[in-house]
Amino acid sequence: MLVEGENYRTVWMEGSVVKLINQLKLPREFSVFSCSGYRDTADAIRSMVVRGAPAIGATACYGMAQAALAGVSLDVAEKELGTTRPTANDLQDAIKHFKKNFNGKNAVEVAEGYANKSIERCRKIGEYGEKLIKNNSKILTHCNAGWLGCVDYGTATAPLYIAKQKGRNFFVWVDETRPRLQGAKLTSWELMQAGIDHAVIADNAAGYFMKKGEVDLVIVGADRIAANGDVANKIGTYGKAVLAKENNVPFYVAAPASTFDLKAKTGKDIKIEERDENEIHFVENTRVTPAKSKARNPAFDITPMKYITGLITEEGILNPWEKPESLL
Amino acid sequence: MLVEGENYRTVWMEGSVVKLINQLKLPREFSVFSCSGYRDTADAIRSMVVRGAPAIGATACYGMAQAALAGVSLDVAEKELGTTRPTANDLQDAIKHFKKNFNGKNAVEVAEGYANKSIERCRKIGEYGEKLIKNNSKILTHCNAGWLGCVDYGTATAPLYIAKQKGRNFFVWVDETRPRLQGAKLTSWELMQAGIDHAVIADNAAGYFMKKGEVDLVIVGADRIAANGDVANKIGTYGKAVLAKENNVPFYVAAPASTFDLKAKTGKDIKIEERDENEIHFVENTRVTPAKSKARNPAFDITPMKYITGLITEEGILNPWEKPESLL
Numbered sequence: 001m002l003v004e005g006e007n008y009r010t011v012w013m014e015g016s017v018v019k020l021i022n023q024l025k026l027p028r029e030f031s032v033f034s035c036s037g038y039r040d041t042a043d044a045i046r047s048m049v050v051r052g053a054p055a056i057g058a059t060a061c062y063g064m065a066q067a068a069l070a071g072v073s074l075d076v077a078e079k080e081l082g083t084t085r086p087t088a089n090d091l092q093d094a095i096k097h098f099k100k101n102f103n104g105k106n107a108v109e110v111a112e113g114y115a116n117k118s119i120e121r122c123r124k125i126g127e128y129g130e131k132l133i134k135n136n137s138k139i140l141t142h143c144n145a146g147w148l149g150c151v152d153y154g155t156a157t158a159p160l161y162i163a164k165q166k167g168r169n170f171f172v173w174v175d176e177t178r179p180r181l182q183g184a185k186l187t188s189w190e191l192m193q194a195g196i197d198h199a200v201i202a203d204n205a206a207g208y209f210m211k212k213g214e215v216d217l218v219i220v221g222a223d224r225i226a227a228n229g230d231v232a233n234k235i236g237t238y239g240k241a242v243l244a245k246e247n248n249v250p251f252y253v254a255a256p257a258s259t260f261d262l263k264a265k266t267g268k269d270i271k272i273e274e275r276d277e278n279e280i281h282f283v284e285n286t287r288v289t290p291a292k293s294k295a296r297n298p299a300f301d302i303t304p305m306k307y308i309t310g311l312i313t314e315e316g317i318l319n320p321w322e323k324p325e326s327l328l
Numbered sequence: 329m330l331v332e333g334e335n336y337r338t339v340w341m342e343g344s345v346v347k348l349i350n351q352l353k354l355p356r357e358f359s360v361f362s363c364s365g366y367r368d369t370a371d372a373i374r375s376m377v378v379r380g381a382p383a384i385g386a387t388a389c390y391g392m393a394q395a396a397l398a399g400v401s402l403d404v405a406e407k408e409l410g411t412t413r414p415t416a417n418d419l420q421d422a423i424k425h426f427k428k429n430f431n432g433k434n435a436v437e438v439a440e441g442y443a444n445k446s447i448e449r450c451r452k453i454g455e456y457g458e459k460l461i462k463n464n465s466k467i468l469t470h471c472n473a474g475w476l477g478c479v480d481y482g483t484a485t486a487p488l489y490i491a492k493q494k495g496r497n498f499f500v501w502v503d504e505t506r507p508r509l510q511g512a513k514l515t516s517w518e519l520m521q522a523g524i525d526h527a528v529i530a531d532n533a534a535g536y537f538m539k540k541g542e543v544d545l546v547i548v549g550a551d552r553i554a555a556n557g558d559v560a561n562k563i564g565t566y567g568k569a570v571l572a573k574e575n576n577v578p579f580y581v582a583a584p585a586s587t588f589d590l591k592a593k594t595g596k597d598i599k600i601e602e603r604d605e606n607e608i609h610f611v612e613n614t615r616v617t618p619a620k621s622k623a624r625n626p627a628f629d630i631t632p633m634k635y636i637t638g639l640i641t642e643e644g645i646l647n648p649w650e651k652p653e654s655l656l
Contacts (some may be wrong), residue, residue, distance in 0.1 A: 027618035173624075176608065178506055178530040181616050184608070188621045200608055200623040202506040203532050204564025208600075208629040211566065236532025238539065239571055246570050272536075280504065280512070280528050286612035288509050290355035293516045295528040296501075301536040 001147045001161065003030060003193055009151050010055045011062060011115065013108060016069050018062045020050045023148055027189035038067040038077050045084040045091075051182070052149020053223050053259060054118050057090030061114040064098035068107035074099055086273045089224045089261045115151045121256040122153035124314035129159025129219065129254055132312075133170055137216045140173040140206060143234035144186035145221020145254065155221040155254040157190060159312065164196055172198035173215060175206055177234060179279040179297060203236050210247040218244045219312070222255040229305030229320040230267030231255075235298055241307035253303075254312040257324035267302030275299045329475045329489070331358060331521055337479050338383045339390060339443065341436060344397050346390045348378045351476055355517035366395040366405050373412040373419075379510070380477020381551050381587060382446050385418030389442040392426035396435035402427055414601045417552045417589045443479045449584040450481035452642035457487025457547065457582055460640075461498055465544045468501040468534060471562035472514035473549020473582065483549040483582040485518060487640065492524055500526035501543060503534055505562060507607040507625060531564050538575040546572045547640070550583040557633030557648040558595030559583075563626055569635035581631075582640040585652035595630030603627045 001008065010021050018041045022033040033049050035041040041063035044050055050059050060081045067077030078095050085091060094114060101110045133139065145156035153161055163170060172191055177183035184200050191198045201209065209215050218240060224232040231237070231253050244251040264270050280295035281287055289295065308320035315324040329336065331349075338349050346369045350361040361377050363369040369391035372378055378387050388409045395405030406423050413419060422442060429438045461467065473484035481489055491498060500519055505511035512528050519526045529537065537543050546568060552560040559565070559581050572579040592598050608623035609615055617623065636648035643652040 027621075028615075176506065176616070178504065178532055181611075184616045185618075189618045192618050192621055198622065200617050200621060202563060202608060202625070203530070204506055204562075204567065205624065205626055205629075207567035207570065208563060208626050209624075211629070234532075235530060235536060239532060239535035239567055242535065242571055242574050243567055246574075280530060283509075283611045284614040284616065286614070287356075288504070288512045288612065289528050290513075290517045290520050293355075293520055293528060294526065296533065296537075297530070298533055298536050301533075301539070 001152060001190070001193065009115070010148055011050060011059045011151060013062050013065065013111065016066055018059065018066060020044055020059065021148065022049050023051060023186060024049055027185050037070060038063040038072065039080060041066060042080045042084050045081070052144065053090040054122070054150040054155065054256065055148070056085060057094035057258070058115045058118050058151045060091050061094040061098050061111045064095055065107040065111040068102055074102070086271055090258050093258045118150060119152040121314040122150050122155060122158045125155055125254050125256065125312050126153055126158030126162035128317050129252070129312040130163040130166060132217060132252065133159055133163040133168060135168055135170070137170040138173065138214055139170060140175065140215045140218045140240070141187060142175040142183065142220045142237055142240055143177045144182040146187050146190040148186050148190060149221065155256065156219045157187070158254065159219060160196060161194060164194060172196060173206070173209060174198050174200045175203050175236065175240070176200055177236065178203055206240050207243040210243050210249050215249050218249055218251045219254055222253050222259050223300055224264065224270050225255060225260045225311070226264040226266050226270060227262045228266045229308065231303045231308060232267060232270045232272070232300050233303065235301050238301040238303045241303045245307050250309040251307060252310050252312050253308055256314050257326050260323060260327055262327060267304065270302060272301070273299045329480060329518070329521065337443070338476055339378060339387045339479060341390050341393065341439065344394055346387065346394060348372055348387065349476065350377050351379060351514060352377055355513050365398060366391040366400065367408060369394060370408045370412050373409070380472065381418040382450070382478040382483065382584065383476070384413060385422035385586070386443045386446050386479045388419050389422040389426050390439045392423055393435040393439040396430055402430070414599055418586050421586045446478060447480040449642040450478050450483060450486045453483055453582050453584065453640050454481055454486030454490035456645050457580070457640040458491040458494060460545060460580065461487055461491040461496060463496055463498070465498040466501065466542055467498060468503065468537070468543045468546045468568070469515060470503040470511065470548045470565055470568055471505045472510040474515050474518040476514050476518060477549065483584065484547045485515070486582065487547060488524060489522060492522060500524055501534070501537060502526050502528045503531050503564065503568070504528050505564065506531055534568050535571040538571050538577050543577050546577055546579045547582055550581050550587050551628055552592065552598050553583060553588045553639070554592040554594050554598060555590045556594045557636065559631045559636060560595065560598045560600070560628050561631065563629050566629040566631045569631045573635050578637040579635060580638050580640050581636055584642050585654050588651060588655055590655060595632060598630060600629070601627045
């Protein structure tokens with residue numbers, strides 16, 4: 001997508017260096033983060049320089065290519081890169097893809113190929129999903145399932161970008177998405193770069209606007225989808241889904257087939273990452289809670305299938321109990 | 329309540345000066361804010377040095393006393409104090425109380441009497457409500473309907489303080505309550521001062537813990553209650569109520585009878601304050617959204633009566649469609 005007029009992806013390789021848009025600096029500063037080895041790349045995933053399941057997947061694949069170029073054992077690299085984040089299925093998927101397709105000399109091509117396929121999947125999600133967006137629609141989204149979370153286009157945002165390219169007018173409600181504020185910081189930045197009209201709201205206000213009839217459609221991303229259609233996504237997704245159902249607002253999950261984890265029978269089989277409680281205590285380096293108070297910080301939640309209207313995948317829009325054909 | 333061992337109220341009068349615990353400085357610093365005239369007192373309400381419906385009411389009543397002591401027309405003072413915040417019914421109630429009971433020389437007694445009655449109402453709310461709190465209960469609360477939002481005891485917190493005084497053990501989930509973080513800053517500070525075990529969570533995480541079965545009871549306050557039992561309270565309350573119902577968690581609203589506004593037939597008759605969008609853009613003086621992005625900031629929402637299990641009032645625990653006897 002364009003950043004001040006220039007075309008960018010979230011992750012790419014120059015020589016043996018993996019380059020990432022530094023998402024920890026956005027929206028204040030647009031800068032590129034360089035990882036000279038696979039361990040730096042693992043650190044970048046861990047510290048959330050890059051985040052979002054497909055972007056993590058592509059970054060890990062480039063990290064595997066770095067390890068291969070440096071002559072590091074792929075098993076050693078897998079151990080390092082594969083344990084950087086616990087929830088994203090794409091991470092494992094990407095590492096497996098690399099190990100399967102690497103023939104001893106095609107490291108960069110394998111990673112490039114993986115990234116290009118990821119982009120093509122997102123573009124298709126956009127093509128299918130844009131049909132849901134009518135002129136003057138008001139769409140709510142949670143967190144950043146945007147192109148910054150992918151390699152390009154995004155998942156939840158792909159329908160928005162394609163609809164915009166097709167000249168449609170619409171408005172987006174952006175949940176700020178505490179604790180890490182990815183909506184306020186990243187989704188709003190993406191939408192501004194794309195010239196899409198939007199407003200950031202407190203997570204607490206989503207239900208208010210739904211009840212007022214000011215939300216026509218919710219589109220969110222997914223970090224993992226269980227075999228029964230339960231969806232693991234950013235904390236707060238479950239609450240928005242319940243509110244959407246209560247207010248008869250269609251609730252769509254946009255995700256590529258790689259997000260499905262059929263080994264997880266239901267959402268109960270998906271491990272939820274609980275992150276450092278300081279993400280609650282501190283906002284932008286200022287402590288907001290009293291010293292010594294306690295906090296809890298689950299990073300994801302499970303939205304049961306029954307709250308979901310449909311799954312927007314690169315293979316079409318599915319009913320929430322269906323799986324992409326390629327997985328059958 | 330105790331602050332580091334000393335007994336405090338949120339508002340009191342010394343000579344003609346109204347003193348307030350400065351809630352804008354908490355939890356970092358405990359300090360007392362002095363208002364030397366009724367206009368300063370109005371400013372303090374407007375800028376949220378004091379917040380919470382009963383505390384605003386008592387403060388406005390003290391402000392009326394200041395105006396009376398200074399020989400200012402009560403109508404002029406009413407115009408200034410009565411328009412400081414649009415949602416709290418107690419504000420109008422307190423000003424009316426002052427005008428009705430002031431006989432030309434009892435300014436301070438009228439305000440003191442109003443504040444003392446407010447405390448007694450909260451204590452009774454606590455006595456009725458504490459029966460809902462079993463040993464090892466996990467209670468979720470939203471925003472600060474604590475003693476800082478009243479004169480003493482609080483509304484939603486009064487049952488907690490009385491249960492604690494009676495030796496019961498329990499745990500409190502504290503919604504941080506964006507955008508102003510009153511839960512993270514104030515409720516957690518209150519609970520620490522009282523030695524009550526608790527954890528602050530992102531507003532997004534409330535549904536997650538309800539679904540996990542880790543919330544036995546929700547108690548929130550109210551800014552205004554319509555004749556049909558619809559409740560106006562801090563933005564996000566509606567969402568928690570819907571999630572509580574979906575997860576079979578009892579959802580109680582604790583509020584004195586003065587919170588009822590029988591002129592409002594339903595929630596639709598209650599005007600919702602939309603505050604400055606900079607409360608969304610800035611967190612602790614740091615801009616988190618991109619420069620020039622837009623935000624929307626409704627400060628309250630309406631929770632329809634059907635989501636409410638009961639109303640904890642100073643006249644007993646009512647069904648949500650009932651009104652306190654004193655109003656009939």
